[in-house]
Amino acid sequence: MADLSADLGFIRLKNPVMTASGTFGYGEEFLPFFDLDRLGALVLKGIFKNRREGNEPPRIWETPAGLLNSIGLPGPGAAELQEIIRRLSKLTRAPIIVNVCGESDEEFAEVADIFDAMAEVAFLELNISCPNVQRGGRCPAQDEMHSFRLVKKVKALARKPLMVKLSPNVRDIAAIARSVEEAGADAISLVNTFLGMAVDLEKRRPVFANVMAGLSGPAIKPLALRLVWQAAQAVSIPVVGGGGIWTGRDALEFILAGAAAVQVGTLNLVEPAGALRVISEMEAEMKRLGVASVSGLRGKLFA
Amino acid sequence: MRDETGWIEEIRALGGDFFLLKTRAPEISQTACPGQFVMIQVSPTVVPLLRRPLGILRVKPPLLWLFFQVVGQGSAVLAGRRPGDALQILGPLGKGFPDFRDKNVLLMAGGRGIVPLFFAAEKLRECNRVFLAYGGRQVSVLHMLDEIAELKLQNVFLYTEDGSCGKRGLVSDETESLIAENSIDTLCACGPDAMLRTLASRLRPLPIAAYFSFEALMACGFGICHSCSLKGADGKYLKMCSDGPVFRLEDVAWPI
Numbered sequence: 001m002a003d004l005s006a007d008l009g010f011i012r013l014k015n016p017v018m019t020a021s022g023t024f025g026y027g028e029e030f031l032p033f034f035d036l037d038r039l040g041a042l043v044l045k046g047i048f049k050n051r052r053e054g055n056e057p058p059r060i061w062e063t064p065a066g067l068l069n070s071i072g073l074p075g076p077g078a079a080e081l082q083e084i085i086r087r088l089s090k091l092t093r094a095p096i097i098v099n100v101c102g103e104s105d106e107e108f109a110e111v112a113d114i115f116d117a118m119a120e121v122a123f124l125e126l127n128i129s130c131p132n133v134q135r136g137g138r139c140p141a142q143d144e145m146h147s148f149r150l151v152k153k154v155k156a157l158a159r160k161p162l163m164v165k166l167s168p169n170v171r172d173i174a175a176i177a178r179s180v181e182e183a184g185a186d187a188i189s190l191v192n193t194f195l196g197m198a199v200d201l202e203k204r205r206p207v208f209a210n211v212m213a214g215l216s217g218p219a220i221k222p223l224a225l226r227l228v229w230q231a232a233q234a235v236s237i238p239v240v241g242g243g244g245i246w247t248g249r250d251a252l253e254f255i256l257a258g259a260a261a262v263q264v265g266t267l268n269l270v271e272p273a274g275a276l277r278v279i280s281e282m283e284a285e286m287k288r289l290g291v292a293s294v295s296g297l298r299g300k301l302f303a
Numbered sequence: 304m305r306d307e308t309g310w311i312e313e314i315r316a317l318g319g320d321f322f323l324l325k326t327r328a329p330e331i332s333q334t335a336c337p338g339q340f341v342m343i344q345v346s347p348t349v350v351p352l353l354r355r356p357l358g359i360l361r362v363k364p365p366l367l368w369l370f371f372q373v374v375g376q377g378s379a380v381l382a383g384r385r386p387g388d389a390l391q392i393l394g395p396l397g398k399g400f401p402d403f404r405d406k407n408v409l410l411m412a413g414g415r416g417i418v419p420l421f422f423a424a425e426k427l428r429e430c431n432r433v434f435l436a437y438g439g440r441q442v443s444v445l446h447m448l449d450e451i452a453e454l455k456l457q458n459v460f461l462y463t464e465d466g467s468c469g470k471r472g473l474v475s476d477e478t479e480s481l482i483a484e485n486s487i488d489t490l491c492a493c494g495p496d497a498m499l500r501t502l503a504s505r506l507r508p509l510p511i512a513a514y515f516s517f518e519a520l521m522a523c524g525f526g527i528c529h530s531c532s533l534k535g536a537d538g539k540y541l542k543m544c545s546d547g548p549v550f551r552l553e554d555v556a557w558p559i
């Protein structure tokens with residue numbers, strides 16, 4: 001049987017498939033569909049210190065093989081999420097990853113600190129790349145200096161490993177990845193959504209109140225694959241890749257491009273047990289290709 | 304709630320872009336309640352990417368009837384599917400109408416809003432006195448009329464805007480008198496937003512329990528994506544898919 005385990009250095013996952021933040025709720029919602037233990041890891045929906053309502057509707061727009069969203073990270077706030085995690089940890093042994101958000105560097109640090117103190121949490125993902133929080137689609141991950149400062153600040157207080165989620169909406173992904181690595185990140189994950197836009201021809205207005213929104217789904221896979229490949233070339237910390245993964249083959253392509261593990265996102269919304277299908281398809285494809293282990297395939301692209 | 308591989312038994316064009324979809328879905332049909340819905344994967348490919356929410360019209364396990372109008376790409380693809388095709392169905396989803404007993408219930412349906420109310424009528428008539436008010440632009444958009452007659456409800460009131468069937472006017476025109484004359488204490492409504500807005504403003508002064516079923520764009524249908532938000536009376540967003548799609552009148556921030 002193929003060895004599906006994925007080595008992130010600071011943790012070994014039983015398989016490389018994580019759920020991408022914002023597409024898997026807080027885990028509990030998927031209990032009717034499958035045993036969460038079968039996942040490599042669970043990344044929970046992004047969390048701020050306080051409760052947030054999210055953006056004005058409409059919040060989604062379908063595109064060919066893609067989904068534009070301007071959800072705006074609604075959530076219950078850190079205190080309630082702590083309760084949810086305590087419950088969730090009794091329901092699964094899969095590593096729980098908290099996606100840490102903030103409207104300011106101080107809030108990022110404060111939220112990171114709260115979850116850093118929880119034994120139930122395996123590690124943190126720092127969400128410096130959501131395009132729907134600040135106006136104009138801006139985020140810290142678009143600025144090397146800001147990313148560096150923010151990661152440094154959170155690393156100074158957090159004892160748990162820190163994975164930093166990067167934005168695809170940048171000029172030079174390698175430079176951002178390197179600055180985050182230099183600041184002490186233990187891993188990077190990418191991509192967050194691509195900035196896009198939808199227009200209502202009848203009303204002659206943008207569909208979304210924020211005008212710009214984030215594109216995900218199979219439509220972005222080639223773009224994400226390119227960015228993951230570039231980032232993996234630039235850093236020596238593990239890269240967790242994703243963007244439109246729909247099949248086991250998609251996942252293996254990201255591994256070949258240099259990813260140590262993958263994130264499955266939009267698929268979870270459309271096919272609740274899709275992440276499990278991806279895992280079993282990866283296993284079948286590896287067998288067909290005569291590949292013994294995920295780590296043996298990582299970055300082994302003839303290029 | 305489960306993601307069941309069902310089958311299309313029959314897909315029937317009813318005219319005016321409306322289709323009746325008879326499916327075999329043993330698990331979902333067993334547990335579905337009036338007001339709940341399913342998410343249908345209209346195509347096994349990634350175009351269109353999202354499933355489509357469809358209200359449940361009727362169940363008779365293992366059969367599940369759905370009803371839809373072609374309004375865009377997704378429903379057009381679904382209309383092209385054939386009997387014998389496998390169909391991925393996620394459901395039953397959401398919170399439907401409460402299970403009333405010994406009530407005088409008025410069901411008010413506008414257009415395809417008949418879907419959850421037909422199912423409700425079939426179920427509620429066992430333990431309640433059920434009245435139905437059903438309206439649409441013209442007679443061609445009023446469906447299931449024979450099946451409605453077979454339910455033998457207390458009374459059925461039909462309305463069309465052009466007068467081609469029943470009374471000329473909107474389904475909500477006679478709300479106050481229907482309530483008064485039939486001692487209505489409970490109202491369930493489903494229809495276009497404009498109808499629900501009008502109805503909400505007319506019902507507010509009346510001492511009756513009112514439940515509204517809403518329709519929305521949805522990506523997941525089970526509470527994950529937060530795309531089907533509806534502003535609640537307390538200013539917080541409700542999720543139509545998992546907090547609803549049926550809400551009490553006073554739980555929603557009007558006008559929607």
